[in-house]
Amino acid sequence: MRLNGEISIANVDDDDDGDGERKENELGLIRSPTPTAPPTRLVVGYALTSKKRQSFLQPKLLALARSKGILFIAVDVKQPLSDQGPFDVVLHKLAGKEWSQMIEDYGQKNPNVTVLDPPDAIEHVNNRQSMLEDVADLNLPDYYGNSVIGFWALKLLIGRVTVPRQLVFTTDPSSIPHEVTKEGLKLPLVAKPLVVDGSAKSHELFLAYDKVSLAKLEPPLVLQEFVNHGGVLFKVYIIGEFIKVVRRFSLPDVCKRELSKIAGVFPFPRVSCASASADGADLDPKVAELPPSPLLEMLARELRLRLGLQLFNVDIIREYGTRDLYYIIDINYFPGYGKMPDYEHTFTEFLLSLEQSKYEKVLVA
Numbered sequence: 001m002r003l004n005g006e007i008s009i010a011n012v013d014d015d016d017d018g019d020g021e022r023k024e025n026e027l028g029l030i031r032s033p034t035p036t037a038p039p040t041r042l043v044v045g046y047a048l049t050s051k052k053r054q055s056f057l058q059p060k061l062l063a064l065a066r067s068k069g070i071l072f073i074a075v076d077v078k079q080p081l082s083d084q085g086p087f088d089v090v091l092h093k094l095a096g097k098e099w100s101q102m103i104e105d106y107g108q109k110n111p112n113v114t115v116l117d118p119p120d121a122i123e124h125v126n127n128r129q130s131m132l133e134d135v136a137d138l139n140l141p142d143y144y145g146n147s148v149i150g151f152w153a154l155k156l157l158i159g160r161v162t163v164p165r166q167l168v169f170t171t172d173p174s175s176i177p178h179e180v181t182k183e184g185l186k187l188p189l190v191a192k193p194l195v196v197d198g199s200a201k202s203h204e205l206f207l208a209y210d211k212v213s214l215a216k217l218e219p220p221l222v223l224q225e226f227v228n229h230g231g232v233l234f235k236v237y238i239i240g241e242f243i244k245v246v247r248r249f250s251l252p253d254v255c256k257r258e259l260s261k262i263a264g265v266f267p268f269p270r271v272s273c274a275s276a277s278a279d280g281a282d283l284d285p286k287v288a289e290l291p292p293s294p295l296l297e298m299l300a301r302e303l304r305l306r307l308g309l310q311l312f313n314v315d316i317i318r319e320y321g322t323r324d325l326y327y328i329i330d331i332n333y334f335p336g337y338g339k340m341p342d343y344e345h346t347f348t349e350f351l352l353s354l355e356q357s358k359y360e361k362v363l364v365a
């Protein structure tokens with residue numbers, strides 16, 4: 001922590017590419033980007049892809065953070081982390097074992113630095129099988145004090161959360177039709193690459209209308225039952241204890257008639273990723289109604305603890321025709337926060353809360 005801003009020295013040449021981010025000088029000292037900048041309270045090192053830097057490190061975030069004494073500094077992934085900084089927080093989303101190992105070692109050697117988030121926790125949600133295991137295991141009665149009354153009150157008041165049935169295939173696509181029949185998975189099915197590695201390919205999904213065509217798919221993949229949900233999904237952004245839910249357009253429902261007439265597997269575009277939000281759209285109120293806040297709060301809290309992550313979002317759909325049956329279909333580490341309304345305020349507050357909790361720990365110790 002730099003409550004006194006003791007290592008700041010003024011140098012207007014600091015921000016040499018004009019992006020508002022702070023740079024280090026040759027001595028590794030951190031300098032204020034403008035002579036009037038407030039004292040440095042928190043130094044955040046970031047290791048992000050250029051796509052992520054563009055979408056996340058927007059000028060409005062950098063400017064607000066700077067006004068609160070938070071500095072963002074690019075990590076040089078080719079140099080040892082311990083030779084850089086010093087950082088209070090390291091924010092990262094990069095693929096690869098080498099980086100994971102580097103950040104893991106750094107976190108262990110520097111327990112005072114907050115690494116957002118631990119690489120093993122990220123790896124867990126980068127696999128479409130393990131990402132949903134924690135949801136499937138959520139024990140709602142336990143959460144509400146193990147009482148039968150609590151369980152029913154919860155179900156009636158705020159709804160049920162589950163995951164679609166799914167199977168994993170790692171080899172031999174020719175066995176898929178038989179396995180799907182044996183396990184009684186219902187058509188249509190969504191085929192998703194097993195591992196999410198940030199590549200476009202890991203988001204190439206298919207909708208399968210018949211079993212025979214499933215043999216054409218390329219493992220490793222998961223096959224997940226498609227759940228009709230009225231074409232709208234809820235993206236629940238989590239930043240520490242903060243939650244924000246938005247509506248996004250999703251795939252349209254598939255009716256029985258359509259299913260009986262069509263055969264094949266069809267790629268579909270990343271509908272829900274489009275920045276066009278469904279929030280202002282003229283939607284059926286039953287489809288548009290947001291999941292109840294207590295449900296989202298419970299889910300976010302429980303998942304944050306179970307997953308060991310502070311930065312993630314969850315894609316939730318509500319089964320069409322039900323008022324309260326929710327399915328979690330996807331969990332993303334460090335998602336596109338840049339599309340979240342007011343993200344710059346939320347993220348800045350979050351970073352300051354990390355500083356505050358460190359400060360409180362020091363006082364207690």
Ligand SMILES: O=P(O)(O)O[C@H]1[C@H](O)[C@@H](OP(=O)(O)O)[C@H](OP(=O)(O)O)[C@@H](OP(=O)(O)O)[C@H]1O
Pocket residue numbers: 051052055093196197198199270272273315330332333334335336337338339
């Ligand atoms: O999986 P869905 O629900 O579509 O959400 C995606 C994933 O989190 C992407 O991460 P990844 O590709 O690692 O899975 C992320 O891309 P980046 O992290 O590469 O930016 C997208 O950010 P935006 O493209 O900013 O929306 C976000 O919308």
Ligand SMILES: Nc1ncnc2c1ncn2[C@@H]1O[C@H](COP(=O)(O)OP(=O)(O)O)[C@@H](O)[C@H]1O
Pocket residue numbers: 164190192196202203204205224225226227228229233249250251271272315317329330
């Ligand atoms: N089981 C499902 N039922 C209905 N629609 C689904 C299901 N799984 C995925 N979708 C649709 O496909 C989109 C992409 O799937 P998702 O699992 O979120 O993958 P990605 O990680 O690429 O976003 C979702 O936003 C939703 O529109």
Ligand SMILES: [Mg+2]
Pocket residue numbers: 272315330
């Ligand atoms: Mg998704």
Ligand SMILES: [Mg+2]
Pocket residue numbers: 196330331332
């Ligand atoms: Mg995803």
